[in-house]
Amino acid sequence: MASIDRRATFERIIHAHQRGVWRYLRFIGCSRSEADDLTQETFLAAWKSEFEEINEAATAGYLRTVAKSRFLMMLRSKGRRPKETEFAEVDADWVQLVEYDEGWDERADALEECMQHVQGKAREVIDLNYRVGLRYAEIGQRMGMKSEGVRTLMKRVIAKLRECMERKLEWPAE
Template sequence: MSRTERHRLSSLHDVELAGLAASGDRQAFGELVRRHGSAVRSLLRRMGVSAAEADDLAQDAFIAAFESIAEFRGEGAFGGWVKKIAARACIRRVQKDRQLRARLEAAELQEPAVLADPGRRMDLDEALKGLAEGERLCVSLCYGAGLSHAEAAEALNLPLGTVKSHVKRGLDRLKARLAPEGDTLEGRRGNG
């Protein structure tokens, strides 16, 4: 792609790029991948997937998004739309792991990972690592991918109450870890 063409594409809005992609312009779609790739990969890593697997899943999600780009009407953000596709693809992979599935269903029995220094203030990625698998997955789905509790329950094929329980406990633990000593989450910057 020429520098001029790339400059032209980089000046377009996501909805315009999606329109071009819908007419078969793969370079326009490439610009969308450039803009939203990092966010999608980060979300998948936050859901508990390894970096390499997250990249594979993110690639598959973008290919699936290109195949169904005509369904994107620009009513919501393109990034949010792709994140949902990626999150659902991640869940499908999780469903194949029977042991993980059993742990997700056992909401009340889950114990979070032990932290070396529970009183230390940490960033979101670090704090998420301290959650139990189910909590981490449900919190990421609901607050990272923008799924409602009901949508997350349907996608995970779990009872709504189990998902709500995971989210509640996950949020409580995140709050404690992100702002451990009466500090607030407001004003936190530079989360990686």
């Protein structure tokens, strides 16, 4: 019974933190495919370590540490040796950006409101890319579109979402 509880807890942790780990890996320099792979490796390593959750912030910090470790191992295997001091600065920037940014919720609410205006094929493409995690070619296959068409549609939708966000949050237009 304990293993079922552990599995359910870990599934919840994955659901809650997967995007954050992926974004962190992209922030520190991973390509999309590297971030995909290293995100999986991060959660696998956390599972194998029998990690136990204390609270959300501690969990996020632990997962960032594991992700960074996996990223550094990948770089070393490719013969690249980044300076550890670079990562200390990056980590500090990330924490400030994500954890101490009081506007985060405001932006999330604005994005949610803007997303309500995205419908039809455009909404489906956005959901398949960002919620399901499919690549343009996979989305194109599902929707009977070429990957270039998916990319173009995504660019248009993202531009409209940016305009909507700028209006709602009173950002200066770029």
